[in-house]
Amino acid sequence: MFYKNLTHTPKYATLIATFTALCLAVGKLIAGIVSGSVAVLASAIDSLLDVGISIFNFFALKKSEKPANSRFNYGLGKLESLAATFEGLVIALSGVYIFYTSCVKIISSHEIESLQYSLGVMILSFCATFCLVWYLQKVAKRTNSQVIKADVMHYKVDLLSNGAVLCSLLVISISGFDKLDAILGLVIAVYIMLSAFRLIRESVLLLLDRAIDPHIFARVQEVLANAPITSYHALRTRIVGNIIFVDVHLVFHPGITLLEAHRICNTIEERIRALDTSLVWEINAHLDPYDDSEFDVILRQGKE
Structure with missing residues (x-):
């Protein structure tokens, strides 16, 4: 029972997310460099950002759980909303970068190599991200943590982008239409930026003492x-x-x-x-x- 309760705490969840993101980032970065796929490289950069965000969230949660004191009479619970706002800004910046890189790749010609390796990495990444989203959703539902809810949204975006990249690689391997990789990058970038806007908006409303539902x-x-x-x-x-x-x-x-x-x-x-x-x-x-x-x-x- 103690172990079950521990694994469903926000801090433990951020550690799981950090380890998962780090492993995926390394694999996708290698695959992106070898293949030259802008979508895979963009996904790798997003995963590297996930590592930094999850580490930041861990310390934010650790700090926010401290009891109220003479200086902070109401505790430090709003650190969660600050962390979620920071996460949203990082997601938005990653979306801007992916959009820019995709535009460059569309204008210039490029070919994707070692598709088999990239496909294997993206299949593994999709499965791992799916399991991580399922786990984080359970923790968010149990704890109602704003940081974990932000992570759920973030990794849902990752799951969608991983699935889209995987599909594009399959289509490219069959048709040889390499520019589909960059076109898909544009679509993923727009979706990421819209998701980031919604996350930032919700977090800012909480910082402004929004009333309950x-x-x-x-x-x-x-x-x-x-x-x-x-x-x-x-x-x-x-x-x-x-x-x-x-x-x-x-x-x-x-x-x-x-x-x-x-x-x-x-x-x-x-x-x-x-x-x-x-x-x-x-x-x-x-x-x-x-x-x-x-x-x-x-x-x-x-x-x-």
């Missing part, structure tokens, strides 16, 4: 609406990694005891946490005897 927010409102309180207001949410922060003011009858109000508040928090047990809920509930607008009226009447 509307359907979860609606369920939180439902819990509050069915709670034995007079009303509620000032409901705010934000998400950092797998931690959801909820702030709310709960209005009770002025005659209720503090003990009873506290008991009801605890029950409400338990029901909210039960909405999704895979997430960490940080709930800050403020207990009010009146609604804020009513309290302002009472203060004015008292001064009169």
Whole structure:
């Protein structure tokens, strides 16, 4: 059980991704140099970037898991979003490079050699990447880690590009149309850049304290609406990694005891946490005897 739990942690997943990317990068780099295939070389460069990104993610996750302290009262969870943003930028740059290299190859004539070796490497790469995506998806679903989700998207792009490169090499080996290699490079580059934009956008929204998903927010409102309180207001949410922060003011009858109000508040928090047990809920509930607008009226009447 301990070993199973260890293998499904974000940090362990980044180590697996790093080792896999390193092995694939070496194999594809050799194949690309020997064959002269721009698509294989582009895939090799992307895998080398994967190695650096995965190492960066490992240290980001290690740092983000440290508890809150006197300097960072809310912890370092946003390091995950920073790492995901960095990863998105690197993906975008790799897409730009692939696009440029493909254009150069289309303009100039080039031939691909040692196709058999390149085909073997790309088949192995496709299978290894498929297994890695499957594993990372399991870890992302279990931990809701933003970094691992970014890695899943990244390696899905790799899986698609590996499959496309493999298909192009097969077609080239049959037809001899070498420029298909560069044309495919253009398609892969555009897809990579679009995927990077979506990843960067999501990560930046999290850094800007984006509210939780509307359907979860609606369920939180439902819990509050069915709670034995007079009303509620000032409901705010934000998400950092797998931690959801909820702030709310709960209005009770002025005659209720503090003990009873506290008991009801605890029950409400338990029901909210039960909405999704895979997430960490940080709930800050403020207990009010009146609604804020009513309290302002009472203060004015008292001064009169």
